[in-house]
Amino acid sequence: MSGAPPPPVRNLPPEIDADALDVDTAARVERLIEEEEGIQNRFTGWIGHAATAVAVAMSLFHLWAAWDIVPTTTLRFVHVGFALALGFFLFPVARRFRNRFMAWDAALLALGLYCTWYLIAGGDDLLDRYVFPEPMDIVVGWLLVALVLEATRRTTGWIMPAVAIAFMLYSFYGNLLPAPWAHRGYDAARLIPHLTITLDGIFGTAVDVSATLIILFTLYGAILQSTGAGKFFVDFSFSLTGGKPSSAGRTVVLSSFLLGGPSGSGVATTVTLGTVAWPLMKRVGYRADDAGGLLAAGGLGAIISPPVLGAAAFLIAEYLKLGYLDVLRMAVVPTILYYASLLFMVELDQRRLGDVPPGEAMVVTPWRQLVRRYGFHFSSLVAIVIFMALGYSATMAVLYAMLVAVALSWIRRETAMTPKRLIDSLASGAIQAVGIAATCACAGIIVGCITLTGLGLKFSEIAIQAAGGSLVVTALYTALIVWVVGLAVPVTASYIISAVVAAPALMKLGVPDYAAHMFVFYYAVLSEVSPPTALSPFAAAAITGAGPYRTTLQAWKYTLPAFVLPFVFVTDPEGVGLLLSLTPQMTWLDVAWQILLAAGGLAALAAGCQGQARRALSLGERAGFILAGLLMVFPALLDGMLPAPHWLGIGLAGALLVLQRGGATGVARAL
Numbered sequence: 001m002s003g004a005p006p007p008p009v010r011n012l013p014p015e016i017d018a019d020a021l022d023v024d025t026a027a028r029v030e031r032l033i034e035e036e037e038g039i040q041n042r043f044t045g046w047i048g049h050a051a052t053a054v055a056v057a058m059s060l061f062h063l064w065a066a067w068d069i070v071p072t073t074t075l076r077f078v079h080v081g082f083a084l085a086l087g088f089f090l091f092p093v094a095r096r097f098r099n100r101f102m103a104w105d106a107a108l109l110a111l112g113l114y115c116t117w118y119l120i121a122g123g124d125d126l127l128d129r130y131v132f133p134e135p136m137d138i139v140v141g142w143l144l145v146a147l148v149l150e151a152t153r154r155t156t157g158w159i160m161p162a163v164a165i166a167f168m169l170y171s172f173y174g175n176l177l178p179a180p181w182a183h184r185g186y187d188a189a190r191l192i193p194h195l196t197i198t199l200d201g202i203f204g205t206a207v208d209v210s211a212t213l214i215i216l217f218t219l220y221g222a223i224l225q226s227t228g229a230g231k232f233f234v235d236f237s238f239s240l241t242g243g244k245p246s247s248a249g250r251t252v253v254l255s256s257f258l259l260g261g262p263s264g265s266g267v268a269t270t271v272t273l274g275t276v277a278w279p280l281m282k283r284v285g286y287r288a289d290d291a292g293g294l295l296a297a298g299g300l301g302a303i304i305s306p307p308v309l310g311a312a313a314f315l316i317a318e319y320l321k322l323g324y325l326d327v328l329r330m331a332v333v334p335t336i337l338y339y340a341s342l343l344f345m346v347e348l349d350q351r352r353l354g355d356v357p358p359g360e361a362m363v364v365t366p367w368r369q370l371v372r373r374y375g376f377h378f379s380s381l382v383a384i385v386i387f388m389a390l391g392y393s394a395t396m397a398v399l400y401a402m403l404v405a406v407a408l409s410w411i412r413r414e415t416a417m418t419p420k421r422l423i424d425s426l427a428s429g430a431i432q433a434v435g436i437a438a439t440c441a442c443a444g445i446i447v448g449c450i451t452l453t454g455l456g457l458k459f460s461e462i463a464i465q466a467a468g469g470s471l472v473v474t475a476l477y478t479a480l481i482v483w484v485v486g487l488a489v490p491v492t493a494s495y496i497i498s499a500v501v502a503a504p505a506l507m508k509l510g511v512p513d514y515a516a517h518m519f520v521f522y523y524a525v526l527s528e529v530s531p532p533t534a535l536s537p538f539a540a541a542a543i544t545g546a547g548p549y550r551t552t553l554q555a556w557k558y559t560l561p562a563f564v565l566p567f568v569f570v571t572d573p574e575g576v577g578l579l580l581s582l583t584p585q586m587t588w589l590d591v592a593w594q595i596l597l598a599a600g601g602l603a604a605l606a607a608g609c610q611g612q613a614r615r616a617l618s619l620g621e622r623a624g625f626i627l628a629g630l631l632m633v634f635p636a637l638l639d640g641m642l643p644a645p646h647w648l649g650i651g652l653a654g655a656l657l658v659l660q661r662g663g664a665t666g667v668a669r670a671l
Contacts (some may be wrong), residue, residue: 039154040431041090041099051089055427058082062215066395073127074120076203079211080148081116082430083437085109087151090431108147115144119197130193141192145445148202152442155435160489164442167449174453180462183453194452201448205318206440206496213314213324214436216398219429220384223402226425227409227417229377232370233258234276239367248280249294249346256298257305257339258381270299270536274543285353288546293554294349295543296529296536297342300559303491303525305335311436312495312524316517317394319499324394328385330518330579334565337578337598341561344606352612374415376408436492443496450500460505471509472636475570478502479523486527494524506570515569515576522566529555561605564633565598571636597646601632604653614660621656628653 043051061082065075088108092098118140119126126137133141145168149161168191170177175185195201199208224230237255241247252273259269274295281291313331317324383404387397409417417425450456463481467473481502486494498520506516528536529552541551568575576583577591578598607613608626617625631649 039092039095039098041092041101043090043099043101047101051086052423052427054082054086054089055430056423058086058430058433059215059219059426062211063219063399066212066216066399072208073199073203075211076199076207077116077119079215079437080202080207080441081112083434083441084112084116084147084151086431086434087154087438088112090434091151091154093154108150111143112147112151115140115147119144126197130197133189133193133197137197138188138192141196142188144196144202145192148438148441148445151434152438155438156490160439160442160493163489164445167446170455171449171453180458183455186452191449191452195445195448198448200451202441202444204444204447206315206443206447206492207437209314209318210311210433210437210440213317213394213398214311214440215430215433216395216402217314218433218436219426220398220402220405222425222429222432223405223417223422224377224380226421226428227377227405227415228374229380229405230259230272232374232377234272235365236367236370236374238276239365239370248277248284248286249349250343251280252277252294252298253339253342253346256301259302267299267535267539269302270295270539271543273298274540278544282544286349288544289541289550289554290349292537292540292544292546292551293556293558294342294346295540296551296555297345297558299536299540300525300528300555301335301338301342303528304331304338304522311492312521314394315492315495315499316514316521320514320517322514323388324397325385325388328388330514330581333578333580333595334518334522337565337595337602340599341602341606342558344603345558345561345610348606348610348612352610352616373412376411379404379408439490439493440496443493446493446497447500450497456500456504459501460508463502463505464508469509471506471511472567472571474505474509475519475567478506478519479567482520482523483526483530486524487530489527491524491527494527495521498524511570512576512581514581515579518579519566519570522563526559526563529559557609561602561609561629564605564630565602567634567636568594568598571634597632600653601629601634601649603629604632604649605629613657621660624652624656628656 041051042048061078064070088105089101092100093102093104122137129137149164152164153161171186171191172188173185174181174183176182196203234255237251237258240254241251255273255277256269259272274292277295278291281294282288286294313327314324316322317327380401383401384394384397387400388394392400406417406422409415463477464474467477478498482494482498485497489497499517503513503516503520506519507513511519537552537555538548540546540555541548544551565578568578572594573583574586574590574594577586577594580591582588582591604625606629607617608622608624608629611617611622613621613625628649631645631652635645635649
């Protein structure tokens with residue numbers, strides 16, 4: 001059973017000008033996007049219509065569930081059921097079976113539907129007997145676990161399922177391990193119902209957030225793309241900076257913020273910017289790996305930028321029982337400081353590259369004209385926040401924001417959300433949510449194993465003991481652990497695992513829960529630019545033609561100064577001011593001081609990383625600026641060893657800047 005293979009389709013975001021890429025580059029970019037979003041079938045004929053119908057049905061069900069009351073368990077069961085159905089329908093078992101609907105796909109799809117029916121039909125009786133399950137409960141449970149693992153493998157790769165299997169093996173055979181890792185050991189009759197019947201495993205918090213929030217925001221993003229919002233943001237950014245090569249770096253920073261905020265996708269933002277910005281950056285003198293690093297850093301900003309952020313932000317709200325608006329509020333200052341750090345970097349780039357020959361500019365539409373025609377797209381940046389500020393829940397806010405986006409799209413004929421576009425958007429949004437839903441379900445297996453075995457509490461005690469009870473050392477260990485986890489699994493899964501395993505260690509040492517979770521979130525995001533899953537730098541390298549690992553190193557150069565910042569949340573009692581949160585001893589003046597310190601520290605770190613300030617820096621000067629930046633951003637590093645470390649950092653940075661003036665050059669180089 002198969003569908004006739006259609007002509008090759010470039011699986012690129014709609015705002016990307018595919019014709020601007022040569023065939024080989026487009027193929028490399030498509031492959032990288034598929035590594036994040038899975039290899040998708042592109043069916044035609046009746047099979048294609050059937051796939052679209054299932055995807056639209058998934059979207060309509062979740063829109064209805066957001067508007068009306070659906071039992072929690074039913075919503076989670078149906079959400080995973082839809083994800084399994086579309087996962088086996090639209091994601092082939094291997095690349096060579098692409099665009100062919102095979103018999104085993106139909107069989108797996110049918111089994112997924114059967115498991116969903118079994119869970120829903122079981123009702124409260126099924127939930128009541130999870131401690132003493134019937135044999136069929138165990139059979140269906142094993143089947144569901146296998147289906148979730150396979151759907152995750154198809155949509156995100158094999159690493160995440162392998163990690164889940166490892167945690168299941170730990171649950172079964174942990175009694176054979178030495179202390180302190182040992183536990184009593186659990187058999188299938190205890191573990192499988194815990195993972196598949198209760199709300200502590202596959203159908204836990206992660207799937208709940210995926211079913212109630214993430215899919216709605218994914219649909220919202222798909223609607224914005226269909227109305228041309230993404231293209232407008234890129235065009236507006238290039239127009240505002242005049243399309244000049246000398247402004248290429250600034251353009252990347254601005255457009256990554258505007259495009260990334262609504263999209264929340266690092267790879268898509270990187271590719272979208274790269275197809276337009278790379279020719280300009282090449283003209284101004286950027287090396288291919290430098291340009292790729294900056295593009296990847298801009299893409300990374302999409303995951304930490306309000307109003308959407310990455311999917312993990314919704315999980316923060318659920319884990320901490322906060323409103324999503326509170327999470328957005330906490331992300332505002334770190335996001336501004338992240339982009340300020342990138343601006344520092346590109347301004348220093350411009351000093352290093354020197355003047356640009358005149359006349360090198362793109363032909364762009366004047367920004368005022370763009371705003372007159374398509375300025376209504378800016379509503380996408382503020383609509384959700386406004387509705388939540390008015391008191392609506394995040395669910396209702398995104399529903400109303402969708403209606404606003406659809407209504408405003410009719411201002412221009414070329415952006416109007418026609419019935420065909422609406423159907424395509426609903427289908428596209430559902431398909432984009434499949435990978436996230438599968439990841440959340442698979443992460444639920446891991447979290448279920450952790451909670452059942454008590455690994456989270458054990459791990460916290462081990463980390464604190466290894467750090468000697470030091471908060472700074474524990475924070476360093478936690479950052480390293482989250483980063484290592486992120487090397488293997490996607491950002492969302494990395495946050496889910498680390499929030500259960502690593503964050504409790506910080507909270508035990510007195511760190512506020514929201515600060516600990518934001519710390520974990522930012523270091524989970526760092527995996528976006530870390531090999532072997534450094535998809536944003538690899539995508540940028542495919543466009544610029546640079547080596548992928550050299551591009552990754554440059555991406556680290558652009559992003560690392562900003563990733564020192566989260567240490568302030570957890571090591572400095574007043575550092576929570578950067579999350580716009582006050583302790584009883586703080587005032588808003590203290591918050592402003594923290595922001596100024598952080599901005600100055602990031603500027604010093606940018607100079608040290610770039611090797612450029614007023615002029616090129618010597619090795620000693622670079623070390624001095626890096627030390628000054630760390631002392632301003634991360635004063636707890638030497639707290640207790642030196643009085644007022646931040647003032648020492650300010651003085652050191654000021655002295656280095658003074659020494660760079662005129663006659664002091666020789667003295668500075670001697671440092």
